[in-house]
Amino acid sequence: MAWINVCGVDDLQADSGVCALVAGQQVALFYMPKDGAVFAVHNYDPCGKANVLSRGLIGDIAGQPVVASPLYKQHFNLETGVCLEDETVCIPVYPVRIDGGNVQINMGEAL
């Protein structure tokens, strides 16, 4: 259950996403500097069946932070992983934090 250093804060893209390889998993990292928020979810889009979520647009819907899949535009809540269009679909969400200049993820605790 250790926090893993993934990359530097500088490697993140403001108001957008990147993908990191963490313990063999593809993790999409989103950064909203205005709110000082970072989110980490799995990069796999279960609706479009491809590793593309890090390339989706982010924002909020009714107050929930979301990413919209670049393939078919389903929204996933970045805090819970739940798909807004179909609540039975859910993607893994990982605890993430900024420690100094580093972005750290705790892979043991996928929600």
Add this chain to the structure above:
Amino acid sequence: MKQTLVVIGNGMVGQHFLAGLAASPAKASYDMITFCEEPRAAYDRVHLSEFFAGKTAEDLSLVEDGFFATHGITIHLGDKVATIDREHKIVTSAKGVTVRYDKLVLATGSYPFVPPVPGHDRPQCLVYRTIEDLEAMQAAAKTGKVGAVVGGGLLGLEAAKALRDLGLETHIVEFAPRLMAVQIDEAGGAMLRRKIEALGVTVHTGRNTSLITDGERCVNKMCFADGEELETDVVLFSAGIRPRDDIARACGLEVGQRGGIVIDNQCKTSDPDIYAIGECALWNSMIFGLVAPGYAMARTVVADLAGETASFTGADMSTKLKLMGVDVASIGDAHAKTPGAMVYTYQNGASEVYKRLVVSADKKQLLGAVLVGEASGYGTLLQYCLNGIELPENPDALILPHRSDESVGLGPDALPASAQICSCYDVNKGAVCSAIEAGCTTINALKTETKAGTGCGGCVPLLKAVLNSELAKHGYEVNTDLCEHFPYTRQDLFNLIRVEEIKTFAELLEKHGKGRGCEVCKPTVGSILASQWNDYILSKEHLGLQDTNDTFLANMQKDGTYSVVPRITGGEISPDMLIALGQVGKKYQLYTKITGGQRVDLFGARVEQLPHIWKELIDAGFESGHAYGKSLRTVKSCVGSSWCRYGVDDSVGLAITLENRYKGLRSPHKIKFAVSGCTRECAEAQSKDIGVIATENGWNLYVCGNGGMKPRHADLFATGLDKETLIRYIDRLLSFYVRTADRLQRTSVWMENMEGGLDYLKAVVIDDKLGLCGQLEEQMQHVIDTYQCEWKTTLADEEKLKRFRHFINSDQADDAVVFVEERGQIRPANDEERKHFNRVEVA
């Protein structure tokens, strides 16, 4: 035993009658037979002029597919009834068909009156009533340069517009001292004249044509009684109509002194088994030259045959038209002939608006009105007039320009359920409301369900108002907000960004929005910022706004890989460039396919390969094709006059000029162009947003066409243009589109939803009605001046290239991307294959 019912004439009214009877219980009692003199069944004469805008005879048809067969109606096409034998109840046709009838309906319409001036039957002396007439006009316009319309009434003005659109120098010759003498008064007529002359049409009033003879410069010369002359190739008579009562007259039916088959309130002629309806009928000494009264007569006869009591009691002759972009409306007693009538006039010389109200002596009832230049009040005024609604205390408020804090006009709520909304199909407000109640929540659904608004279309604004007010009452909010973050339409945002010179999404959100934005507003704002300021779209502040396609400057495919489309302007490519493209495709093992826009698409590129692929393409001389953006895609062209036997002008050359001019323009949706070298139209320009076709007289410009999911034939916008004018019009039109369209709205839908439609667009772009053209051209020039190949800019920026990796912390590729081979090329493996097939290693 069924009776035989014969209908003579399958025009607008005859067909309305047949359709009405087919839907009535009386249908069971009759075998129906109709004679149709024209080579085709009924079509929409009211919208006949749209034939010149590209509508075909089929588009104009009023007969549903299989109508005659479904209802067991026999139609004799291209055959006219020559005689009626009332004694034996037999009609005989020109081709010799004889039919015994029990009931006979005459719906023979009218013919254009041609004054018996010597020379009236010379070549290229034409009329304007049938599709064949229009074809003759088209043919005449091909060789001629000048056209003159005889008659300055409603139809004459419409005919003049047609001649002008055909590229002829156009004249209107009117006998009376003013235009539209029947409908509008002198001051209104004078205003109309000024407006029409400003559009480049010469108006001659008070001119009596005495002779038509050989011209010197043109085919014909018109000589007037006052000694003046006018050289013209085409002479188009539009001097009124005369009822076609010849066969009725010949069989002894009563006809009026000046023509017209006399009918009573049941539309029966002097023979109780014979009815007459439409423009051939004379009721109360009146001929009705409009379609709505004819339809009312048709309904009366259907009811009479079904044994219901019904009567035709005259009809409202109010009209609203857009003549050459000028709104003109006349309601009721426009000339104030009612005893004691009082008149209010409003005239604004500067904005060229003229309005006149005729009210009763007690100022309580509206008797009539005339509107020129601005007719948005037509619907309200007509309702006051038709429903006898009491006028407000100061009736002139209805025509005075009002300040925004005052509310004048009649909200749809003020109308009784019995108020007629659509006069063509006699649909009242009650029927519209029930349809809305039953689930019709859009204008199109209402049109389909009630037919309201599908005739002359004049009632559509009122229909919309009723719809919106009903929806609001039912608790639907008519919400035009872009999304939850911005309570504005795209057009509002465009204006805010322009006026406040907003340069970033963050700034706009701060000032006018809330929350963090979403995948709707971000790309929309990104696109507006790009079309307004044209900054590099991947700069830090814009990057998060772009869809993945824009972010990676390539098109994402189903498996998360991208396709690459370099620009091939006009579809012209040298063998060397083609080889270079092939080499790149081969090296990276990309799937290659020719697109519909005459270029080459390379599929299967992984994100980390994109910069390498583009480096090679740019080194070979290619540039970005913007296939990933909502922007100009391609200008397709045929080979044109350089090679083609039929080519009239250099379509490839023009296509390349246009593509280079507008490449990189960000817009509400993608834009496609095409240029054809002659009217054979091999480039299919009429299915594009902007289509250009070469003709002997110059370039013809078509706009707002679409292929794809909802095909739309483009509208003819202007003819015979030189290249400079053509480009100027396209600059203005595209800038206006970029400014005013909704998000993801193609030009076709944009125009269809535009109040005033094509004519309005022409007024804005050609006549500069909004005084915007200067700004629109500047806006375009800025985009052109700041063009950059986004791939070139990206390759020069190390920071930006960092993004083109699958993982931020590893050089590995996405191992879920698996290709198999098919027909010698790669494609993404399907789910089954992923389990069984070996992966093809990609370099």
